[in-house]
Amino acid sequence: MTDVLTMRNVTKRFGGLTAVGDVSFTIKEGEIFGLIGPNGAGKTTIFNLITAVYTLSEGEILFYGDSIASADPYGKGFVNGVKRRFNWKPLKPYQIAEKGITRTFQNIRLFKKLSVFENVLTACHRSGSYGLLQSVLPRKLPILKATLPWASSFCKQEEMLNQKTAELLQLMGLWEVRDMVAANLPYGMQRKLEIARALALNPKLLLLDEPAAGMNPEETIQLMELIRQIRDDFNLTVLIIEHHMDLIMGLCDKIFVLNFGKALAEGTPDEIQDDKRVIEAYLGKEEDIHVEGKQS
Numbered sequence: 001m002t003d004v005l006t007m008r009n010v011t012k013r014f015g016g017l018t019a020v021g022d023v024s025f026t027i028k029e030g031e032i033f034g035l036i037g038p039n040g041a042g043k044t045t046i047f048n049l050i051t052a053v054y055t056l057s058e059g060e061i062l063f064y065g066d067s068i069a070s071a072d073p074y075g076k077g078f079v080n081g082v083k084r085r086f087n088w089k090p091l092k093p094y095q096i097a098e099k100g101i102t103r104t105f106q107n108i109r110l111f112k113k114l115s116v117f118e119n120v121l122t123a124c125h126r127s128g129s130y131g132l133l134q135s136v137l138p139r140k141l142p143i144l145k146a147t148l149p150w151a152s153s154f155c156k157q158e159e160m161l162n163q164k165t166a167e168l169l170q171l172m173g174l175w176e177v178r179d180m181v182a183a184n185l186p187y188g189m190q191r192k193l194e195i196a197r198a199l200a201l202n203p204k205l206l207l208l209d210e211p212a213a214g215m216n217p218e219e220t221i222q223l224m225e226l227i228r229q230i231r232d233d234f235n236l237t238v239l240i241i242e243h244h245m246d247l248i249m250g251l252c253d254k255i256f257v258l259n260f261g262k263a264l265a266e267g268t269p270d271e272i273q274d275d276k277r278v279i280e281a282y283l284g285k286e287e288d289i290h291v292e293g294k295q296s
């Protein structure tokens with residue numbers, strides 16, 4: 001199986017704090033890969049490193065074999081007090097998205113005042129190939145549609161993007177609430193809307209940061225099925241952070257456990273559940289493992 005994402009000896013320091021220390025793992029194509037660990041273990045920092053929100057202190061991140069992030073070992077561009085020129089320019093978050101890595105956030109980040117439909121449509125527009133004037137003029141002057149070739153091609157594209165938005169909303173069970181303002185949606189639906197928006201960008205790798213947070217057990221089980229279906233329908237690879245152990249153990253092909261920024265264990269759900277270090281450091285006492293709900 002092809003390697004989709006490789007973390008190679010990745011370290012991130014914030015001043016004296018090592019949030020992520022020498023972490024290495026590889027995610028294979030089509031895998032649902034779980035990233036777990038107690039609060040503050042460094043999970044979201046890893047998402048922020050992959051999506052170029054943060055730069056690396058050490059190490060390298062590869063996506064389908066190509067480097068997408070690499071450390072600048074000399075901090076602010078100086079070595080031994082001499083200014084150093086760097087050939088390597090860190091990618092921006094939007095460039096990471098264009099490469100095929102999209103994400104949801106632990107603290108939901110929607111366009112709160114836009115409708116559910118508009119939230120997804122704006123993301124779909126990223127894949128449209130027309131400029132501002134081309135998109136505005138045919139709306140203002142409908143006659144242009146019939147007379148100018150680019151205007152009619154814009155309208156076709158617009159139709160396709162509307163269709164894509166509708167399909168995503170139906171898949172995520174959000175079609176019925178398409179006209180609601182995003183801020184008025186229940187919390188669980190806002191999380192699903194974030195996933196729909198991330199999918200609208202045509203990712204190859206989808207990063208989900210606590211997608212089940214705030215969901216009840218029934219919604220969590222539905223979400224688990226949905227993530228599997230999304231993976232299969234869109235041929236995706238998924239990296240997921242989650243505190244719901246039932247979801248992680250039932251969903252993931254592989255799990256990586258972080259503790260204080262360091263790798264603690266890696267394996268299948270069965271291996272992780274049986275790993276004494278994980279039980280002690282993260283899951284608590286052995287008899288607590290099968291207790292439902294958040295374990296941290």
Ligand SMILES: Nc1ncnc2c1ncn2[C@@H]1O[C@H](COP(=O)(O)OP(=O)(O)OP(=O)(O)O)[C@@H](O)[C@H]1O
Nearest residue numbers: 014017019037038039040041042043044045046106
């Ligand atoms: N921008 C930042 N500046 C300074 N410290 C940070 C920054 N971002 C994260 N940290 C610190 O890095 C450590 C890891 O944080 P991170 O958010 O990655 O943990 P987490 O495993 O995602 O936790 P949780 O499960 O609570 O979301 C924490 O000690 C946190 O305070």
